[in-house]
Amino acid sequence: MPGEVIDRPNPEPLPSNIPDDVLSLAVKLDKTTLSDKDNASLVAFRKAACYIAAAMIFLRDNVYLERDLTFDDVKPRLLGHWGTCPGLILVYSHLNYLIKKHDLDIIYVVGPGHGAPAILAALWLEGSMGKFFPEYSRTKEGLHNLITKFSVTGGPPSHINAETPGAIHEGGELGYALAVSFGAVMDKPDLIVACIVGDGEAETGPTATAWHGYKYIDPKESGAVIPIVHVNGFKISERTIYGCMDNKELTTLFTGYGYQPRFVEDLKDIDADLGSSMEWALSEIKKIQKAARSGKPIMKPRWPVIIMRTPKGWSGPKKVDGEFIEGSFRSHQVPLMKAKSDPNHLKDLQAWLKSYGPEHLFKEDGTPTEEVVSIIPESDRKKMGQLKETYDPYVGIKVPQWSKFGVPKGDEVSCMTVCGKFLDQTLQDNPTTVRIFSPDELVSNKLDAVFNHTGRNFQWDEFSTAQGGRVIEILSEHCCQGFMQGYTLTGRVGLFPSYEAFLSIIHTMMVQYAKFGKMAKEVSWRGAIGSLNYIETSTWTRQEHNGFSHQNPAFIGAVLNLKPDAARVYLPPDANCFLSTLAHCLRSKNYVNLMVGSKAPSPVFLSVEEADAHCRAGASVWKFASTDGGLEPDVVLVGIGAEITFEVVKAAELLRELAPALRVRVVNVTDLMVLGTEGTHPHALTSNDFNAMFTADKYIHFNYHGYAPELKGLLFGRPQSERITVESYREEGSTTTPFDMMLVNRTSRYHVAEYALRGGAKFNQKVEVDLVSNIADIKHRVVKTREYILANGKDPEGTYDTPAFEGLKKGKGGEQVLYEG
Structure with missing residues (x-):
């Protein structure tokens, strides 16, 4: 029925025949009546935070408006994003109220990352900025510092980041807040994450999929997310998809996702509207969790989602230079861009800031009034900016031997x-x-x-x-x-x-x-x-x-x-x-x-003890595959990557047959960062250590799993780099055989052997004498191997035999298994 009120707190899954008026599926409950004191405190907190947020964007002095503004009071560069701030502050105030009333642990994840002024203002009011940054203490000087240093060199940036107390989400690229929120509550049964998703962010693919995140949350073992979709209608300069959807469309969307949606949109009574919605969301969460934890879980529980409509730039300038600001995209960043030079803009800025009544929000000493702070949780550990899970959470794990x-x-x-x-x-x-x-x-x-x-x-x-x-x-x-x-x-x-x-x-x-x-x-x-x-x-x-x-x-x-x-x-x-x-x-x-690493069966080259030592060093000479244990090499062959290294070892085996006079040192690198030039990475080998492993003057060939420019960048600056050659993935491939992939990318044993012969010939005349014939032999093997693959659709028998070196098994390994997937 149109306008039907759903009074059951957790409806059954939706029927397949959704009625025409799907608004009946949106939860409509009576608004919670707030006490006059609580209502006044919510409004006062919101006004104080909005005042601070707006001042942060504009002011370099006179932060309490103790006199009329002048151009000198305005920052030379106006940076920041106002449009989303009032909505973020509205939610922050009600989360404070909810925490204080129910003794909750709540993390506030903010999708609109450029809403930093809103969050920093709220954090200052609750004292969290002062706890972590004494220069931003809850004093007159502290607020002066916060407002004047915002978005200037050395001060807080315009987006939420790791410097923001309480933040667990980088406010740069959009789309990830909701998924982060669901990850945060996993295995934390008493934690709630309130995640505000802007209607611009809601257009991203990652957010669209993340709405399914609750389907991976077992309420018996994990906490809950309260998603709040902030629909203010605009992005930077265009309407949003969600902003152009009416309540019927949004109800259909979110009930289809499996949520219970509730709309908050009564601007005349916004605190009662949002307050009752928050209470409803909490009660729904507690019901779902109680059922799961009592052994009678609800099948396909419909979790709450709040859809909040407020004007973009709410409470800011209504019009500037004849253009609508509040409720339009023009409020997204700085509504009064000429406040530094235009007397009318400066006048409008002063009127805007004064509209919040700062003289009623701050005491003579600059601290917020009791009415402003009375909704803030009294215990520091409950304040959203100081919740331990957000800044010092690591508990450690037991890693098996x-x-x-x-x-x-x-x-x-x-x-x-x-x-x-x-x-x-x-x-x-x-x-x-x-x-x-x-x-x-x-x-x-x-x-x-x-x-x-x-x-x-x-x-x-x-x-x-x-x-x-x-x-x-x-x-x-x-x-x-x-x-x-x-x-x-x-x-x-x-x-x-x-x-x-x-x-x-x-x-x-x-x-x-x-x-x-x-x-x-x-x-x-x-x-x-x-x-x-x-x-x-x-x-x-x-x-x-x-x-x-x-x-x-x-x-x-x-x-x-x-x-x-x-x-x-x-x-x-x-x-x-x-x-x-x-x-x-x-x-x-x-x-x-x-x-x-590789999922396919491959030889185990190192024992447990050898592997332990090899991984500690990050690279080592593989003596078993080297000539005389790697002493006095003519050439150094380096494998980086599982299958790639197998080809290097097989090349060393082949070279013993083709050119027994060639002295080969085989090196494996397991920690890629050891190759960086000395001083560029904590793991980088010193120049002396690099030369000890790779020699100071002999030819080096790298067979590398990734892209060659990556490796060349690491090696840049090593002495005599002209002696180094690299083969790697060349962006060549198709549906073929495993060994053919090595051939077309020039990382096969044959290509490694060719590089070894050419490099070794420069130092060893015995190798040089037979160079031409040996290279011809190798090229012939490549041709014949490819012909076999084309004719038979598989690699030649014995291609993956374990290399016949002492200490390794010499039995046939069989063909490499191909896996679907």
């Missing part, structure tokens, strides 16, 4: 299969502090051993609801990244395994996170957090069956471009090395760890 999962040297195993068993134990040992976030690829990537003692946490079907589960699988890399960020920034440890080719989808998300981390290290009050951990597998070297589209190692370069104190890139050559690396990364803090 990886060597117990090691495999014998010479075996042929999948790195991922072995690591899956290790992760299975890790999840058992850390039932509430470690999660895996994966885009539906764990089984394909051979990590399915994690399911021996856990499952997928999915709350939207009868088979998995209320079953918990430490694995989140959703076919959205953006959601996986956002969930992991929220989970990590609130103190836990996450792991993100992915197909190599598609990890680059979250490149900019990772960079935004790294920027947040960089700034977090530069403030003294933020504690360490667990690292972001990526496993990159199903690599281009074994994606020949899925074709060219699945071949892309570009994410390596994305991590390499980060600040050296954050970036870590590892390419373990075998299962034992990968175990060692994974254990290290799970223990580490404050890094972005990228681990690249």
